[in-house]
Amino acid sequence: xxxxxxxDINSSPHSLGRRELLRNAATLGMGVAVGLQSMRExxxxxxxxxxxxxxLTILNGPPVGPDEIPRRMLGRTGIPISVxxxxxxxxxxxxxxxxxxxxxxxxxxxxxxxxxxxxxxHNGRSEDWLGRGLQGRRERVFLMTKVCTHGRSSQLAMQxxxxxxxxxxxxxxxxxxxxxxxxxxxxELAYAKGGVLEAFDKAKQQGKVRFVGFTGHKDPSIHLKxxxxxxxxxxxxxxxxxxxxSFFSFQHQVVPEALRxxxxxxxxxxxxxxxxAIKQGVLTAEEALRYAMSLPVVTTIAGMDSLDVLHQxxxxxxxxxxxxxxxxxxxxxxxxxTAADGRYELYKVSLKYDNPEARRPHHYPIDQTQKEVxxxxxxxxxxxxxxx
Amino acid sequence: MVKKDxxxxxxxxxxxxxxxxxxxxxxxxxxxYAGVAGAALAMSDxxxxxxxxxxxxxxxxxxxxxxxxxxxxxxxPRKPLGRxxxxxxxxxxxxxxxxxxxxxxxxxxxxxxxxDAGVTFMDxxxxxNEGRSEDWMGRALQGRRDKVFLMTKVCTHGRDRNVAMQxxxxxxxxxxxxxxxxxxxxxxxxxxDPELHxxxxxxIEALEQAKQQGKVRFVGFTGHKHPQIHMKMLQLAxxxxxxxxxxxxxxxxxxxTYxxFEQTILPEALRxxxxxxxxKSLGGGGQPLMQGAINVQDALRYAMSLPVATTISGxxSLSVLRQxxxxxxxxxxxxxxxxQAIRTRSAPMAxxxxxxxxxxxxxxxxAEGRKQHxxxxxxxxxx
Numbered sequence: 001x002x003x004x005x006x007x008d009i010n011s012s013p014h015s016l017g018r019r020e021l022l023r024n025a026a027t028l029g030m031g032v033a034v035g036l037q038s039m040r041e042x043x044x045x046x047x048x049x050x051x052x053x054x055x056l057t058i059l060n061g062p063p064v065g066p067d068e069i070p071r072r073m074l075g076r077t078g079i080p081i082s083v084x085x086x087x088x089x090x091x092x093x094x095x096x097x098x099x100x101x102x103x104x105x106x107x108x109x110x111x112x113x114x115x116x117x118x119x120x121x122h123n124g125r126s127e128d129w130l131g132r133g134l135q136g137r138r139e140r141v142f143l144m145t146k147v148c149t150h151g152r153s154s155q156l157a158m159q160x161x162x163x164x165x166x167x168x169x170x171x172x173x174x175x176x177x178x179x180x181x182x183x184x185x186x187x188e189l190a191y192a193k194g195g196v197l198e199a200f201d202k203a204k205q206q207g208k209v210r211f212v213g214f215t216g217h218k219d220p221s222i223h224l225k226x227x228x229x230x231x232x233x234x235x236x237x238x239x240x241x242x243x244x245x246s247f248f249s250f251q252h253q254v255v256p257e258a259l260r261x262x263x264x265x266x267x268x269x270x271x272x273x274x275x276x277a278i279k280q281g282v283l284t285a286e287e288a289l290r291y292a293m294s295l296p297v298v299t300t301i302a303g304m305d306s307l308d309v310l311h312q313x314x315x316x317x318x319x320x321x322x323x324x325x326x327x328x329x330x331x332x333x334x335x336x337x338t339a340a341d342g343r344y345e346l347y348k349v350s351l352k353y354d355n356p357e358a359r360r361p362h363h364y365p366i367d368q369t370q371k372e373v374x375x376x377x378x379x380x381x382x383x384x385x386x387x388x
Numbered sequence: 389m390v391k392k393d394x395x396x397x398x399x400x401x402x403x404x405x406x407x408x409x410x411x412x413x414x415x416x417x418x419x420x421y422a423g424v425a426g427a428a429l430a431m432s433d434x435x436x437x438x439x440x441x442x443x444x445x446x447x448x449x450x451x452x453x454x455x456x457x458x459x460x461x462x463x464x465p466r467k468p469l470g471r472x473x474x475x476x477x478x479x480x481x482x483x484x485x486x487x488x489x490x491x492x493x494x495x496x497x498x499x500x501x502x503x504d505a506g507v508t509f510m511d512x513x514x515x516x517n518e519g520r521s522e523d524w525m526g527r528a529l530q531g532r533r534d535k536v537f538l539m540t541k542v543c544t545h546g547r548d549r550n551v552a553m554q555x556x557x558x559x560x561x562x563x564x565x566x567x568x569x570x571x572x573x574x575x576x577x578x579x580x581d582p583e584l585h586x587x588x589x590x591x592i593e594a595l596e597q598a599k600q601q602g603k604v605r606f607v608g609f610t611g612h613k614h615p616q617i618h619m620k621m622l623q624l625a626x627x628x629x630x631x632x633x634x635x636x637x638x639x640x641x642x643x644x645t646y647x648x649f650e651q652t653i654l655p656e657a658l659r660x661x662x663x664x665x666x667x668k669s670l671g672g673g674g675q676p677l678m679q680g681a682i683n684v685q686d687a688l689r690y691a692m693s694l695p696v697a698t699t700i701s702g703x704x705s706l707s708v709l710r711q712x713x714x715x716x717x718x719x720x721x722x723x724x725x726x727x728q729a730i731r732t733r734s735a736p737m738a739x740x741x742x743x744x745x746x747x748x749x750x751x752x753x754x755a756e757g758r759k760q761h762x763x764x765x766x767x768x769x770x771x
Contacts, residue, residue, distance in 0.1 A: 182740070184647065184738065185735060185738075219647070246579060248614070338763075340578045340579040340580040341578050341579075341753070341758070341761065342579075343769060349748075350749055350750065351740065351741065351748050354740065359740065362736070362739070362740065363736075363737070365679075
């Protein structure tokens with residue numbers, strides 16, 4: 001659907017009738033009960049799939065050559081973003097700072113302009129290495145990092161912002177997001193007086209942050225609560241993959257609501273976090289990535305911990321054409337039966353994959369004997385792979 | 389049915405009011421049924437930004453308690469079971485834990501003492517303790533069958549009606565009776581369960597067949613995982629024009645603010661004239677008690693004060709029975725303010741689900757159900 005050089009990338013089975021959604025939301029009494037509402041919306045979506053509706057869209061960026069990475073416009077901001085983004089966590093897993101810097105350079109030169117990071121990844125190493133890699137290239141990228149108050153105050157958030165800016169060696173972030181909105185009371189804590197959203201306002205006023213958003217992987221109803229409480233977020237980040245399509249689905253529950261509000265969806269966990277399903281042969285890495293990138297998202301943030309993985313992903317992203325609705329449907333069907341207990345999306349179904357740094361300020365118990373927790377705490381303590 | 393709670397209006401007027409403010413009749417209607425407003429959204433100015441001190445405001449006016457009968461001092465009150473015309477005791481005897489009693493003799497004494505005290509609701513399931521729970525209850529109910537409302541559950545976990553009908557015969561034989569008062573679909577906990585149950589030749593057809601044969605009076609379903617899965621069952625029932633008499637779900641002070649059945653399913657059940665059955669009043673394995681998050685009196689009284697017909701209680705010894713009977717005898721529902729105080733107190737620790745592990749982990753998903761779905765066993769999962 002080419003129109004003035006901008007195409008509608010929101011292919012029909014994943015679009016939602018706006019009027020239908022609004023009608024449905026209104027009859028229910030939106031805000032009365034988030035879980036209930038999200039079910040109704042999912043229902044509304046299913047009902048309207050075949051009927052003719054004005055689709056909610058994300059616009060493509062300016063046309064690019066056949067071997068270049070396409071771009072999509074970030075919501076209300078009108079900024080073209082590469083359909084593939086570089087994940088900050090895995091950047092800190094690269095074997096040393098030199099390879100990490102090379103990875104960043106190659107990514108930028110290949111046309112990736114979305115860079116993800118987070119204040120708490122590898123105790124600052126991820127931000128530090130990205131900052132070094134971006135020297136001389138800062139203005140070519142759209143730089144995001146996340147703030148890790150986990151329910152704590154705006155003052156703490158502002159301290160974290162200063163640290164992030166210093167490590168990233170820049171005077172401003174393009175996007176600053178609340179990291180890991182995971183617990184059912186996280187939205188209330190974020191919106192509380194003196195909470196992290198006040199830091200968003202302040203940082204924007206000070207010109208240190210251009211856009212703001214939030215992230216999380218636990219439950220679509222928590223994302224919906226964040227959106228419906230009304231703060232004008234620019235972005236919302238969530239796990240999007242073919243398993244999510246039929247299991248507590250962010251794709252079906254959160255993406256339409258975000259689009260309706262003009263909030264740009266950002267995808268992550270295209271390989272379902274651990275890539276177990278790929279190791280088990282349910283689908284290939286390329287299928288998983290192409291599926292995620294075919295959804296109505298601005299970008300798909302992918303973890304790349306080596307140049308090999310970067311090159312692999314670049315092959316998918318260069319000249320990327322979205323899957324057809326039939327291809328997507330077929331992949332969803334293939335994944336549906338094993339999706340229904342959440343075994344391939346463990347971040348949704350087990351406390352074991354909760355970030356201990358998020359559990360701690362909430363005073364939730366932490367099982368120190370657990371392998372994953374040990375690893376996460378060790379990472380947070382920066383025990384290995386220090387920057388040199 | 390619902391008292392207006394003014395504090396809710398104040399909270400809704402906060403600076404981040406939901407963008408869609410429904411004003412139509414449908415909303416009023418919904419609130420009438422539900423009595424919940426701004427459940428997840430309302431906030432208070434008093435929230436502290438430090439998680440350590442934060443008490444998220446939980447502005448949720450109560451669903452009004454059901455009318456009770458048999459309310460004399462020392463008696464166990466009874467409440468109506470949806471539109472069935474039957475009344476059941478406010479506390480029910482759980483079948484799973486009955487099979488964990490130290491011996492058959494103790495289990496028998498638990499059943500007898502419970503009935504003598506006025507407990508009428510008996511819970512069970514075909515798969516509890518490989519039949520021992522039904523077997524022990526059947527033996528203990530000899531001569532007392534007419535004094536109780538007997539429920540058990542069918543465990544097809546997605547398989548067809550023939551499997552269900554065989555299970556029914558097993559259950560009747562073990563329970564030594566010719567009919568069940570209530571037969572429920574057990575453990576609706578996987579995302580594709582509702583579709584499997586309503587599929588042609590699925591378990592719903594067995595429920596109907598059993599009713600026609602006079603072997604079952606009423607039907608319902610149970611599950612502990614996520615309100616969205618329960619909601620899907622209710623919606624599929626609506627689409628099939630199917631009426632469940634009952635629905636069973638975890639209901640406790642922590643559920644009130646974490647993946648809440650109370651806030652989403654309970655009102656929908658009442659709106660449909662269904663009898664609501666509460667379970668896991670102590671958080672399943674008693675985690676909240678062990679961690680000092682609540683005491684047993686508050687926990688049980690909170691659950692029993694909700695508009696449920698009964699609260700099914702896990703009782704594996706005479707001492708637990710006597711403790712719970714003491715709470716149930718002469719029971720008076722908590723006031724709106726008392727309920728609110730318990731919710732508010734419970735909310736901060738509820739929000740990650742560590743006090744409701746049946747929702748937040750796979751630890752409570754029974755092996756048989758996983759097997760029948762073709763899901764790997766728990767031991768094979770890295771969770």
